[in-house]
Each structure stands twice: as structure tokens, then as C-alpha cells.
Amino acid sequence: MKPNVVLIMADSLAPQLMGSYGSTAGATPNLDALAQNGVIFDRAYCNSPLCTPSRASMMTGRYVSEIGAYDNVSSFSSEVPTLNHAFKRAGYQTVLIGKMHFGGYDQYHGFDQRLAMETDYSTGYNPLRPPYDWTLPSAPNPGGGAWMAASYVNDKAWDNYTHHWDRDAAIHKEAIRFFSEKNDNDPPFFCCVSYHHPHNPFYAPKEIRERFRENNFTLPSVPSDMNDRYGIMDKWLNDFHSQPEYFDRIMAADNLRWLYETYCGMVYDLDCHAGEIIKLLKAKGLDKNTIIVFTSDHGDMLGHRGMVQKRCFYEYSVRTPLIFSYPDHFPAGLRVKQTVSLLDLFPTFASLAGTSVPQELPGISLLPEAAAKSEIKRLQGIPDGRIVFAEYLGEGVHAPCFMAVAGNYKYIRVHGFEEMFFDLENDPEELENQIASHKYSGIIGELRSSVLKQFNPDAIAVQALENQRNRNYILEAHKK
Numbered sequence: 001m002k003p004n005v006v007l008i009m010a011d012s013l014a015p016q017l018m019g020s021y022g023s024t025a026g027a028t029p030n031l032d033a034l035a036q037n038g039v040i041f042d043r044a045y046c047n048s049p050l051c052t053p054s055r056a057s058m059m060t061g062r063y064v065s066e067i068g069a070y071d072n073v074s075s076f077s078s079e080v081p082t083l084n085h086a087f088k089r090a091g092y093q094t095v096l097i098g099k100m101h102f103g104g105y106d107q108y109h110g111f112d113q114r115l116a117m118e119t120d121y122s123t124g125y126n127p128l129r130p131p132y133d134w135t136l137p138s139a140p141n142p143g144g145g146a147w148m149a150a151s152y153v154n155d156k157a158w159d160n161y162t163h164h165w166d167r168d169a170a171i172h173k174e175a176i177r178f179f180s181e182k183n184d185n186d187p188p189f190f191c192c193v194s195y196h197h198p199h200n201p202f203y204a205p206k207e208i209r210e211r212f213r214e215n216n217f218t219l220p221s222v223p224s225d226m227n228d229r230y231g232i233m234d235k236w237l238n239d240f241h242s243q244p245e246y247f248d249r250i251m252a253a254d255n256l257r258w259l260y261e262t263y264c265g266m267v268y269d270l271d272c273h274a275g276e277i278i279k280l281l282k283a284k285g286l287d288k289n290t291i292i293v294f295t296s297d298h299g300d301m302l303g304h305r306g307m308v309q310k311r312c313f314y315e316y317s318v319r320t321p322l323i324f325s326y327p328d329h330f331p332a333g334l335r336v337k338q339t340v341s342l343l344d345l346f347p348t349f350a351s352l353a354g355t356s357v358p359q360e361l362p363g364i365s366l367l368p369e370a371a372a373k374s375e376i377k378r379l380q381g382i383p384d385g386r387i388v389f390a391e392y393l394g395e396g397v398h399a400p401c402f403m404a405v406a407g408n409y410k411y412i413r414v415h416g417f418e419e420m421f422f423d424l425e426n427d428p429e430e431l432e433n434q435i436a437s438h439k440y441s442g443i444i445g446e447l448r449s450s451v452l453k454q455f456n457p458d459a460i461a462v463q464a465l466e467n468q469r470n471r472n473y474i475l476e477a478h479k480k
């Protein structure tokens, strides 16, 4: 009997705020228990730290430059197979409950059914979304305004912003109904329940926020010369996010406390929802034959390095939680240190469903790691030092940007402009760019070659700019 797969997704959840990843905030008791009974991937990365591209790349198992899903507006072709098609070929029902932020007309991409569908993001290709143009000077987001750095300041503007809260409640209601109606002799299903929390703007009801009042958060702080440490990509993104205007207000101790209390309140709400799903699956007897996977599309900088939002390749932005739970099949409490990425979900799910992938994909099945500890040595494991890549080809930057991470080393390439290199073990806050350090020249060389072997930055720049030009042409047409 094929196992059901339930993928629970957060949006913008930095794993660093979860108990199972070391946080003491206590925002994730249910997800921590899931991790304790399952396999937790310590070093999981998304492959493009922004909603639409991250999700498109996760769903297709391919890099966004290959499928044209560059930013939050661009679409990818309905002819690119997704992991849904793998499930469907194996006889699964495929259901999406909640958010997926697909760009373009195809809002299904192989999902049989969508419940609690987005109402605000992308209910079809909207050519009137603000255009992005890498050839224009660095500037604040033309369409973002209050959603950028301003939303990281406690100025009461968001005190009554209940949209994400309400939408998540609606998504959750559909999820509970869906699982309530399932029985263990039904055909297998793949169900993705995808919430908004803890995506900014930040709002949590007072009583939820106050749960975290006494917590001794380690709040981010930056050195006084932080401005000199920013690379070109940081400066572009800070401009795009209007970070310079709000930096002092964001980084004030009182404000950071509010930010972390509220963020944890949103994470807590998400955790309660996940907990109810897990409990319901158990009550229905579905837990024995259901794999639960938990992840997020990317994280949020939350003031680390003085930055906000995502889009960049620092740990708070590009890392994601990744937990697999399949009691009696996967080992309990296995912590995988190896670098993995969301591209690995497609091959993993295809092998769980017992079907093939459509073509050679860059990801690998994580099942060897998820199998019993004693079996790992026998199975073909993930080679040490595996390099994981990410791209950023969206709004706010002005050239293709790439990341390669292997072990504790991270290489960033802003094509045609700059390279950066960080030793995450000695410098977890990523404050010391070691690109010129002789000590690391060998590793830097290897990571640089790996990026240039994996991607063709010049060709990607041409494609991305052409895509922007075409969309701007259409936008102008619609304005007449």
C-alpha cells in the first residue's frame, strides 16, 4: 500500500526560531515533537529565496533559471512536470490547500484540486503587477511600500492586520475537513497544506504575543561599521526594502522584542495548526501510512545583519526547516547534518510513490538518509561536502545572483559585480567576507567553478532581462 504524503508548509519561517533547531522561545512544541519522532535536516536550503521562484523550483525540482520562474510575477510553463505529476502517475490524488503563489494562468500545475485558494496573490496572471527592470537604478520597491522595511517597525500600523491570520484559519478549516473525510482504505493522496504564517506584515493577537513576553531572546545586533560590510547585493536589496530609512527604528531593542514576540506568535499559531493535523491523522488511524513533511519556502532576516525580508543568501533568508516523519519506517530523532535543498523533494517523493522522475533532476532522493540509521551505510548515501546551489533572479537586484554552500562554507556570486565568501562555523552571523583570504582560496576556487559549471550567468542575464522587457511591454499595453 502506497503511503499518503502530507506536506505542511510555512511561509518565511526561519528554522532558527524553532525549538528543534535550537530556539528556546517555545513557539513550536508540535513541530518539535514531530522532529523528535522523525528525521530532521539541519542544513536545508531553498533554491531561490522568494515565494514564487522558491515554490516553482521546489514543485518542478529544477532551478528557476531553467524554467523561467525568475520572480514573484513570472510564470513557468504548464509543460514542465511537477512533483504532482509524479504522484498522479503513481495513482495519487493531489490536493493543495492554501498558498502556492504560482505566477501565470496555470494555478494548478498538476494539483487535482485546490481548496482555500489564494484570493490576493495570483489568481491568474496579472499584468498590472508592478514591473521590475534590472536596468533601472537601485530604488525602493515600486509596489511594496508598507510591506517592506516599514512593516518591521512597531508603529501600530499593523495592529488590526488580520489577513494572514484569517486566511490561515480558513486554510486550516479546509485541511481539517479534508483529513476528516479520509479513510485508510482510500486511494493514496498527496496533500499540501500551505499556510501564510509567519510572513510579514507581523500581527498576532495580544494574548498570543504575550506568551513570548518573558522569553530571553537573543536579539540580533550589528557592528557599528555594518554599512561598510554590505556587499553590492545587500545594498541593492536594502534599497529595495527601504531598509536605510527604517534601520534605526527596526534595530531598537524594544522594537526587536516586539518583532520577535509577534513573529513567534505567528509561528505558534502555525504550530498549533500543524499539531491539530498530526493529531487528526492519528485519530483517524491514518498516521501509520502517512508521511508528514514540514518545510517553508524560505526564511526572513528579522534584523540579522541589519537586514529584513528575504531575497538574499544569508542563513536567516535562504535556510528552511525540513522534517520528515513516518513512524515505524523512518528512524526517530535522526539529525542529518548534510546539506540538502528543496530540489530534493521531487526525487524523494517520486521514490516514495514508487515512480520515476521525468528527466535527470539536480536534486537527489533523501530516502537513504531517512532510512533506518543502521541502513545508511549500506545504502548509497549523500557524498560528503555536497554542494547545494541557490539563485536569485528576481526584483531588487540588477544582475543574476548565485550561492553555493558546502559544509560550513558559503560562496556568493553577484555576476559581473562581486563575490563573497563566509565561513559559517567561525562566523555564523556572516559578518566577515573572506573572499580575499588566502586561507580559503582553494575552497573559493572550487565553489566558484561549481557555480560556473552549474549555471551560465551571461545567458541567464540575457533571458531574465528579456523576460522583464516583455512583461513591461505588456504592462504598458494594459495601461492604455
Ligand SMILES: [Ca+2]
Pocket: 011, 012, 050, 051, 052, 199, 297, 298
Ligand atoms: Ca514566501
